[in-house]
Amino acid sequence: MTVHTGRHFLQIPGPTNVPDRVLRAMDMPTLDHRGPEFAELGFAVLAASQRIFRTKQPVIIYPSSGTGAWEAAIVNTLAPGDKVLMAETGQFAVLWRGIADKFKLDVDFIPGDWRHGADIAAIEQRLVDDKAHKIKAVCVVHNETSTGCLTPPLEVRKALDRAGHPALLMVDTISGLGSMEYEHDAWGVDVSVAGSQKGLMLPPGLGFNAVSEKALAVAKANPGMRSYWDWQEIITFNKLGTFPYTPACNLLMGLNEALKMLEEEGHENVFARHRRHSRATRAAVKAWGLDTQCADAQAHSPALTGVVLPEGHDADQFRKTVLENFDMSLGTGLNKIKGKVFRIGHIGHFNDLMLMGTLAGVEMGLALANVPHRAGGVLAAMDVLKAREAAPITKV
Numbered sequence: 052m053t054v055h056t057g058r059h060f061l062q063i064p065g066p067t068n069v070p071d072r073v074l075r076a077m078d079m080p081t082l083d084h085r086g087p088e089f090a091e092l093g094f095a096v097l098a099a100s101q102r103i104f105r106t107k108q109p110v111i112i113y114p115s116s117g118t119g120a121w122e123a124a125i126v127n128t129l130a131p132g133d134k135v136l137m138a139e140t141g142q143f144a145v146l147w148r149g150i151a152d153k154f155k156l157d158v159d160f161i162p163g164d165w166r167h168g169a170d171i172a173a174i175e176q177r178l179v180d181d182k183a184h185k186i187k188a189v190c191v192v193h194n195e196t197s198t199g200c201l202t203p204p205l206e207v208r209k210a211l212d213r214a215g216h217p218a219l220l221m222v223d224t225i226s227g228l229g230s231m232e233y234e235h236d237a238w239g240v241d242v243s244v245a246g247s248q249k250g251l252m253l254p255p256g257l258g259f260n261a262v263s264e265k266a267l268a269v270a271k272a273n274p275g276m277r278s279y280w281d282w283q284e285i286i287t288f289n290k291l292g293t294f295p296y297t298p299a300c301n302l303l304m305g306l307n308e309a310l311k312m313l314e315e316e317g318h319e320n321v322f323a324r325h326r327r328h329s330r331a332t333r334a335a336v337k338a339w340g341l342d343t344q345c346a347d348a349q350a351h352s353p354a355l356t357g358v359v360l361p362e363g364h365d366a367d368q369f370r371k372t373v374l375e376n377f378d379m380s381l382g383t384g385l386n387k388i389k390g391k392v393f394r395i396g397h398i399g400h401f402n403d404l405m406l407m408g409t410l411a412g413v414e415m416g417l418a419l420a421n422v423p424h425r426a427g428g429v430l431a432a433m434d435v436l437k438a439r440e441a442a443p444i445t446k447v
């Protein structure tokens with residue numbers, strides 16, 4: 052067995068590195084979730100969650116993974132037989148569609164090549180053609196974590212508006228929230244879905260729904276079966292800073308601290324930092340002579356970069372070489388791009404030197420795994436980082 056020293060490099064696109072401050076905040080005796088101390092915490096995290104989603108509307112926080120928050124979005128607003136429009140941007144779009152199928156929704160799944168965001172023109176055409184307004188919701192993945200491609204929710208909103216279509220807009224921003232601009236209200240999103248273990252820098256275990264007035268009205272009129280996920284009951288309890296069930300108290304303590312950290316750094320600075328690290332990573336990939344999985348220069352994710360290995364080279368074998376030699380976890384390729392792609396997470400609690408370590412590990416791994424490439428990726432990334440553009444240095 053190899054003994055590794057120093058810190059493990061967790062460079063998958065979630066779960067991400069949890070800051071020591073957040074770990075300390077959670078390392079507390081748990082507390083009476085019906086008592087006054089909890090209510091203070093409850094009010095604080097609900098208000099700060101509204102600020103990160105940029106909404107004045109309710110944010111529902113579940114003790115669940117992101118998948119639970121997907122299910123919540125569906126069961127509150129939709130009923131078996133309802134038609135929904137989804138776009139195949141990658142594995143997470145495929146999984147969301149799978150849940151919709153299980154709830155017997157009638158899914159129109161616009162095909163995609165897993166190298167681009169959702170095809171906005173195709174979405175608009177489907178909406179224009181749907182004269183009877185059978186489509187009840189349009190569901191897109193903001194940051195497709197399996198590929199590193201973005202779909203801009205505002206463009207989907209504009210397509211809905213141009214088509215004059217009343218469908219709800221539901222957005223999975225599970226790996227977007229906290230690492231890139233997100234505007235639940237200004238973008239006219241009806242249900243935003245998020246999770247704790249990505250840009251919010253927490254361990255897995257919290258799921259989020261931000262809901263518009265329109266989505267709440269649809270939910271009120273929806274007689275479909277649900278209990279645990281029901282928004283209305285949670286919102287009623289949240290008015291007193293509490294929850295209808297035992298909440299994940301210590302994760303909420305961590306959430307409070309993580310949201311404070313994001314505000315101390317400044318949301319804009321956090322987003323600029325992610326964009327800069329993404330740009331530096333792409334400079335490295337280009338210098339290595341490799342391709343990014345995202346083929347659209349306008350759609351590169353600030354949170355992660357998918358890297359395509361040359362034909363005949365197994366990305367998981369490469370990842371194994373990196374893990375064994377340098378104690379770094381890189382993200383695996385998922386589903387149909389398994390073995391072809393690995394993913395570098397540059398999301399969450401992260402800085403320039405962590406990125407340099409990450410890219411050095413990748414470059415050394417490429418050499419050790421005999422993957423054809425040019426040296427110099429680390430230097431190319433360094434040039435981007437040295438320029439110190441855009442993001443001011445902030446200490447958190």
Ligand code: PLP
Pocket residue numbers: 065116117118119143192194195196197223224225226246255
């Ligand atoms: N959607 C996206 C974009 C994701 O990245 C993930 C997880 O990585 C999920 C959904 C599923 O979330 P979870 O694994 O927390 O259930």
